Each structure stands twice: as structure tokens, then as C-alpha cells.
Amino acid sequence: PAEVVPQAPEDPLFGLMRAYKADPSPNKVDLGIGAYRDDNAKPWVLPVVKKADEIVRNDPEANHEYLPIAGLASLTSKAAELVFGASSPALAEKRVASVQAISGTGALHLGALFLAKFYKIAGANRTVYLSNPTWANHHQIFTNVGLPIASYPYFDKSTRGLDFEGMKATLRDAPDGSIVVLHACAHNPTGVDPSPEQWAELAQLLKEKRHFPFFDTAYQGFASGDLDRDASSIRLFVEAGFELVVAQSFAKNFGLYGQRAGCFHYVAAPAPSAAETTTRVASQLAILQRSEISNPPIYGAKIASIVLNDPALFAEWQDNLRTMSGRIIDMRKQLRSKLEELGTPGTWNHITDQIGMFSFTGLTEPQVLKLREEYHIYMTKNGRISMAGLNSRNVEYVAKAVDKVVRE
């Protein structure tokens, strides 16, 4: 096949990271990074993860055997409780099939593969609707398994908030039974989430249209600092009786990025036969998993499982989550107030209105390039900044640089 393989472009985000690394300026700031950084711009190993890691390493029974195909059961059961709530009727009624996956990306892929193979209900459309914009990898993940993709409006450039009317109109016009990918909280890249009332309206609309919700939850506990609140969109849809799926990542909220810990969950709609449906689905997920990865990785899964199963460690984890989300919220406040103090043209309330790790600044591509070339500040071309890249030492420098390029 050598002659027919074309050169593929470099992943834009990883290209940006490379350019940042190669920049010798002492003032350089990395606002492209999709991982949490502490106030010293360093990766943060959560203290609770350090403790759990100690427990894993000191376990005299520990070995490097394979996990079961569906993964570590002590992880997947608690992971399901984390998303759906421990008292969820869906769990009590055995309507949830949970499979450990290769972090959020692997969970999305497993879900996409499952739908590509089985979402063939008479009259239903197989098109996957993605928000515009969305996490860039969504396009490839669904396209790779042969599902057609389309997009629904999401970000309103003029308000730098949600284009709710546009979103609803497109989902209403979409063929019945379409697959709709929804970010459970802390939408990447915009930092804009629907309000609880808007989520309720969306649930009603998707129900009427018989659309199939595919939730992506990569930031639970990271957005508001409250695990339950960050899962409320998914829980609302489960309560509304949807059949749906969830791709869950532990990369950000445990800081387990490279360990690739995550889960895929299938929820059957409430019906007398729902438990039996779920068993059938689980059997098919096991077959797909077997051919893809045989069995998921063990180390990060053990760490997450220890924390989720121990009430004291769980409480400490919540505390660690509040540290991360709190620092990010603080950086939002500081950036906004510095821009307002400088009288930077435009409005900056969206910086604090948006939530989660990212903010869509509204900076244009020429402004983004100028920030990179003249000020050594790196962000994606669409003007997305990672709030975790800001800290008490660089936030003023960034605000002043933004001020300069906006005024030019």
C-alpha cells in the first residue's frame, strides 16, 4: 500500500504543543494545553491519587494479570453510580451495562462502533449530530466507524453564549431518530453549557424526535466542583426514560490522563424487558471490546477504583476537585477583571460566564497569531484558551497582551 498512503496533516493541538516547547522565550505561556496545571504551571498529581497509588503499589497481592474483558468490576460499578447517582432507578432496575474503556476517547469509539453495528432501527436515521464547534476528535471517531456526521449550531458568536434557538431548530429539522452527541458539562471548546431549563427543553425535544442521546462526560466534578451537579444533564435524560449511552473519562477529574481510565455505559429505556435488553447489549459490547483491545488497562483503573470505593478517599477527591475547579474559576475572575481594568475594547463577561477548563475568548485568528508571534502566548486558532494555563504570575501579562492585540 506504500504508494497510496498520503501524508496526513499533524494534529493541530499537538503541533501547537510542539511550537510552544521549541519557543525559547522566558515569557511564553501555554494556553493550548488540555490538561490541568497548578499555579506553578506544573502538572498536578492529585494528593488522593498519590495515596491510592501507594495502596496499589504496596498491595502484596497485586500482579499484572489481564483484567476481564469488561474491565475492573469494582471500577465500572462505582463509575456508573458516579454518573447516574447511587440511587438511580436505572441501576436498581439493572438497565445499565458498563464497560471499562480506554479513557473517554476509547469509550466514544466503543459507543460509535456499537451504534455503527446495531443502530439500524427501521425508520431511524444513523446520522450523528455534533455541536458546532465540538472537540475535534468527535468528527474522526464517528467518521472512522462509517457513521455519517452532521452538526447543530451551538455557539453564538455575538453573545459568546449558547445559540439555543439555532440548536433546537436544527435538531427539530433533523430526521427522526438521529444520534445526538451532547457534552454533559463544561463543553469543549466553548465553555458554554445549556442551563437546567434548557436541558429540560432539549430532553423534551429529543424525546419528541426519538433522537438517540450520546453523552460525552469528560469533566464531571471539574466544571462546578460538584460531582452531582456536573452529572445533572445525564440524570435528567435518564429520568426522562431515554435509551442512551455515555462515554466517561477519568483523565481530567482524576488527573489520570496517560493511564487511559474511563468507562462506556449503555442505559436501556424503562420496560419490563429492560434488564434482558441490557444483558444482550453487554454481551455484544464484550465481543466488540475483545476484538478491539481484548481487555482494558489495569493500573489507572485500580487507582480510580480505590478512590471511588473508599468514603474517606472519595471525600478527599471531592476536595481535590474543588481545588482544581476553584483555581480555574479564580483565573477566570482575574483575567476578566484585568481586561476590564485595562478598558480593553469589547465585553469580557463571557470569561466568567463560561465554565470548565476552556474559554472561547472571541479573539480572531489574526489576533491569535499575533499573540503567538509577538507575545509567545499559545492558543488554538479558534481563540480557545485553557484556563488551566493561566496562573498568578502570567495572568497580567496575558491580559496586557490581549489588550494590545485587540486595540490594533
Ligand code: PMP
Ligand atoms: N471528550 C471531550 C469533550 C474531551 O475534551 C476529551 C479530552 N480532551 C475527551 C472526550 C477524552 O479524553 P481522554 O480520551 O483523554 O479521556
